Amino acid sequence: TAISSQNLMFNTVIGGGKSGREGFLRPETAQGMFTNFPSLYRHFRQRLPFGAVQVGKGYRNEISPRQGMIRLREFNMAELEYFIDPEAEPVHDFSIWENLLITLVSDQGEEISQSIPAALNGGVIRHATVAYFMAQTYDFLIAVGIDATRLRFRQHQKTEMAHYASDCWDAEILGSYGWVECVGIAHRGCYDLEAHEVASGQRLRAWRQWSQPIEVDKEVLTTVGAKAGPAFRDMAGLVKEALEALEEIPTEFPIEVQLSNGEVVTVESEHVKHHRVLKTVNGEWYLPHVVEPAFGIDRIIWHLIDHAWCEVEKEGQDYSVMRLAQIIAPIDVAVLPLFEKDGMGQLADGLNRTICSTKGLFSYYDGSGSIGRRYARADEVGVPWCVTIDHQSLEDGTATIRQRDSQQQTRCALADIAEIIVSGKVMQLFT
Known part of the structure; x- marks a missing residue:
């Protein structure tokens, strides 16, 4: 071939x-x-x-x-x-x-x-x-x-x-x-800066200030007043300033010169003259x-999903867990009422609204199916935390927090749940 x-x-x-x-x-x-x-x-x-x-x-x-x-x-x-x-x-x-x-x-x-x-x-x-x-x-x-x-x-x-x-x-x-x-x-x-500078003719440099100025005898360009004045009018002073600041003397004309006000003008050979000056130099232009x-x-992203996806056996069946870090998990919390009756559904809905209104957190409500099936759905899409509202929640204002990766559970006051999750303090409950 x-x-x-x-x-x-x-x-x-x-x-x-x-x-x-x-x-x-x-x-x-x-x-x-x-x-x-x-x-x-x-x-x-x-x-x-x-x-x-x-x-x-x-x-x-x-x-x-x-x-x-x-x-x-x-x-x-x-x-x-x-x-x-x-x-x-x-x-x-x-x-x-x-x-x-x-x-x-x-x-x-x-x-x-x-x-x-x-x-x-x-x-x-x-x-x-x-x-x-x-x-x-x-x-x-x-x-x-x-x-x-x-x-x-x-x-x-x-x-x-x-x-x-x-x-x-x-x-x-x-x-x-x-x-x-x-x-x-x-x-x-x-x-890169050097290549663009050569191709464009524009200076792409930074200024390096010296600790001590030095005096140098150098050749510079300046304007010919009789020619540059009529050609550039009120910008003649800026053109002179730009020409005298050139680090290298051009050998061919016309040239494009960028002025301090951002405008670019075309300078012909008749507009300039060479002369030597003794200048005090305080620094130099250099290419960063x-x-x-x-x-x-x-x-x-591909490898995040690849590393996060985990398949284990649970109760004789394949069980899938997406172990996404909370910082990138699309959903932070699943709010699950044990049953949607006796006020548990209403309490869970209120908690879900509170969590969603907390900056940096997003949660969803799921009241359909067995609690085990709902845990499995949350684990499969990478939800780090599940909060379960049960009968005890109605009595003492606490709820069960379940950690996805370890599947451990503990109880916490409903009023504190949003704050400890968004701050990361929730991890202290499982140590």
Whole structure:
């Protein structure tokens, strides 16, 4: 079979007829954040480090999409672009992860169990900010319900490393399809900003202030008043200011110059002249480096369900439980009256309304069928807590709370149920 190449970006035509322009569906959300760097830089008051997050769809013309939600042509992703000064990288506090052992696979293929700070200090992880986001990613995946024994971080080998990356780690999750990359954490250097800067002619840099100013003799451009004045009128002063601030002297004209008011003007060779000045320089413009954690939302959700689904035998029959973490469970509480009579149904309905009105909680009422069947329905859709209203509830204002995973039960005051569940204090009742 002959080898052929395929563009993994979907191409299209923007507009109609002869005026149509070639366009592509984005394969990642990242590039929009790079082109918007000047706006982000102003938003964060010209101070690094800072990050921008975007959640959205990506599109890739996969040759063979398969394995359910694992490999799709249209998929959901969340990406963070964290901009840092390469000469003043942020200092991260790793103390909370010092004793947390995580499975790491180095670029040599060696699997080790080591803490993130130890791997950083030992040179296995090459950049502190990459290590920091690896630790944060681990905490996030565990919090939403990924099984820690089926999670590892694998370092890219040199033969698979992206051309722009100096270090890259994948958070891989073990599921029905084996180990699958679900999060990529890459140090992209200044590749993207530099490429967009070259292609657009616009400065995509940050300012680094020096502790002591220095004086330099340098060649600069300035305007020729007789030519620039009539050409630019009231913007002539801004044009002069922009030209004198250029770091590099252009060799060809015309050039596009962005003014401090945001406007872009075209400057011809007749508008400018060269001269040398002795300038006091307080700093320099530099290209920030970027660390990017990129999350495949669909793949993470797939593995959350894969890890949460559990089938056990109960009373001689198959019993299914969806062990979703409460932070992602669509339904937090099932309110179940033992019987819908003698006031139990009315009391349960009132409790259900109270829970639903509590910020951060959602519950449903189920009074149909045996109590065991109702527990089973709640377990199957991942409801963490079942509250049962019985005859004792009518007498002393308490109810039974049942924990899904252990299926243990205890009693609690009706008035406290919503508050202890939303605050997480309910777990203390089962310790």
